[in-house]
Amino acid sequence: MASGIDRTTIRAFDIFAALSDTQFEDVLAAATPKHAAAGEAVFEQGEEARWFFVLVSGRLRVTQVTAEGQQVIVRIVIPGDLFGIAKALQRTDYPGTATALSDSVVLAWPTTRWSGFMSAYPSMAVGAMQTMGDRLQEAHSRLREMATEEVERRVAHTVLRLGNQSGRKEAGGVRIDFPVSKQDIAELSGTTLHTVSRILTAWEAAGLVEGGRQKLLLKNPHRILLIGDGLVPGLL
Amino acid sequence: MASGIDRTTIRAFDIFAALSDTQFEDVLAAATPKHAAAGEAVFEQGEEARWFFVLVSGRLRVTQVTAEGQQVIVRIVIPGDLFGIAKALQRTDYPGTATALSDSVVLAWPTTRWSGFMSAYPSMAVGAMQTMGDRLQEAHSRLREMATEEVERRVAHTVLRLGNQSGRKEAGGVRIDFPVSKQDIAELSGTTLHTVSRILTAWEAAGLVEGGRQKLLLKNPHRILLIGDGLVPGLL
Structure with missing residues (x-):
């Protein structure tokens, strides 16, 4: 060693x-x-x-x-x-x-x-x-999401999962503590880079996330969860 | 015992x-x-x-x-x-x-x-x-298919996977040896019952499969594989 x-x-x-x-x-x-x-x-x-x-x-x-x-x-x-x-x-x-x-x-x-x-x-x-x-449970969750959820809900669940696995609490919310690209989020959600860009732009405008170059900050994880679970409408 | x-x-x-x-x-x-x-x-x-x-x-x-x-x-x-x-x-x-x-x-x-x-x-x-x-490998294959393949290819890969896991060779092809419904195939492929019905009807007309009430017969697994892998166009 x-x-x-x-x-x-x-x-x-x-x-x-x-x-x-x-x-x-x-x-x-x-x-x-x-x-x-x-x-x-x-x-x-x-x-x-x-x-x-x-x-x-x-x-x-x-x-x-x-x-x-x-x-x-x-x-x-x-x-x-x-x-x-x-x-x-x-x-x-x-x-x-x-x-x-x-x-x-x-x-x-x-x-x-x-x-x-x-x-x-x-x-x-x-x-x-x-x-x-x-x-296996993560793969089954993603399969379930791909089979049953609209894209904005899948993106919400993807960023929350990254936050749970790799998030660090800070004053303004939960920071995903490694550089995750929009392309990464697109591949994890089974959608296109273009769609992820549109969703994150809408979320940033509404104060849900902050891009900060590459390390994504989830400013309002609760609201993102409500979107993911289909309890409030998406922003797109 | x-x-x-x-x-x-x-x-x-x-x-x-x-x-x-x-x-x-x-x-x-x-x-x-x-x-x-x-x-x-x-x-x-x-x-x-x-x-x-x-x-x-x-x-x-x-x-x-x-x-x-x-x-x-x-x-x-x-x-x-x-x-x-x-x-x-x-x-x-x-x-x-x-x-x-x-x-x-x-x-x-x-x-x-x-x-x-x-x-x-x-x-x-x-x-x-x-x-x-x-x-885990099966779940990852399904995720990959859901993220990258059109629906007819996913249905092809789903029925071939059922055939590999549970197929019995017989004269006319490979029989999936338990009752698999169109709804089952739809859920395994991440699509709707309606779409699976349309695909199987087209495949049956082209001699690729035979419904035989519930136990599906894959009459031409090779051609189904070519469709699944995107090497020949689908029938829909």
């Missing part, structure tokens, strides 16, 4: 919480820390999955490109999340590309260690399952 | 495959078999998750109803699948309703046993993770 990694932070991650101190040290000793600068890929879709990872700090975006070349965001990775666990998906390659949205530090373990870890440390298996359960 | 349950079939399910014979007997001894007639719910959304299950035979549909009362299908459960594993999702209630599409037999274990099983039988934890991984 290199220096510059805060052990206390890592020890507190859900996935390691139930390990004994000795077990934690064993697991950590097998990890290689890696740095990814903003914009850099940790791994690419289709690449052989030689490593699995835990994000220590920063933010990643996992995207998939369809056969026709259209990109969709699978999810945002936040610190403490397991990712690149192709083995758990019974795959030998990565199903998507993980790109750093801001400077990020990850811990990497060889994929060959996955099964051994899961057998030796059942609490890590339970933690991994919970990670997958969270992702 | 009641009689009428075929042990050989159950022993072969992926989730039990790596258990020793003794472990398998222990796990099976803790199970209660239950029967669900077609149309009957095994559990309902919001109900306290007192049991988790493995489907032994039959087919289930898991649905979620939104706050506004719109129903979406989360997935189709096939024999060997774990389901109702609210504990793995860190929930105390079932997030959806599981309804038998045809007469079904399930094995049920008390949710209180979940954590113990996962610790005592790491291979079951690995199996559970693979189940969740499969579902």
Whole structure:
């Protein structure tokens, strides 16, 4: 383990919480820390999955490109999340590309260690399952929204989800603490950049959000929730 | 364990495959078999998750109803699948309703046993993770389709997915071996009953599928795949 990694932070991650101190040290000793600068890929879709990872700090975006070349965001990775666990998906390659949205530090373990870890440390298996359960619930929420909600409601639910996962309370509201682009929001909501721009412009004019270059501030999350849940009309 | 349950079939399910014979007997001894007639719910959304299950035979549909009362299908459960594993999702209630599409037999274990099983039988934890991984990949495929594909392509991918999960080869093509309604296909594709009816009528006229009351026959899966992948134009 290199220096510059805060052990206390890592020890507190859900996935390691139930390990004994000795077990934690064993697991950590097998990890290689890696740095990814903003914009850099940790791994690419289709690449052989030689490593699995835990994000220590920063933010990643996992995207998939369809056969026709259209990109969709699978999810945002936040610190403490397991990712690149192709083995758990019974795959030998990565199903998507993980790109750093801001400077990020990850811990990497060889994929060959996955099964051994899961057998030796059942609490890590339970933690991994919970990670997958969270992702599954998020994917089902997005599917439900795509199938039943008008676009403005979907955008509302998308920015609230980002706020819940990655928001920091400040005086003026909830700041999404990594650079999220309108294109990111469009891909997460299953709509176009043009539509997201129109919605955010209307919301900004009504005092619901503030662009502040790239880090979005949710000034009135309650009203955004009412729009998302269809309890008040949208602004478009 | 009641009689009428075929042990050989159950022993072969992926989730039990790596258990020793003794472990398998222990796990099976803790199970209660239950029967669900077609149309009957095994559990309902919001109900306290007192049991988790493995489907032994039959087919289930898991649905979620939104706050506004719109129903979406989360997935189709096939024999060997774990389901109702609210504990793995860190929930105390079932997030959806599981309804038998045809007469079904399930094995049920008390949710209180979940954590113990996962610790005592790491291979079951690995199996559970693979189940969740499969579902996650399916959910991501559906999200990608919803975000990037026109409706006829989505319907093509939906019926092919049903064929892959639950199809039986026969002389005339691939028969989806449980009663799937146009409404089911509409919910799985994120579209309306009306649109699915129009698409299936056009496909039937062109010899791609055959309705045969309820059990859909895919007469030309290759051509349906070409439509799904956008390599030939749709028929609508």
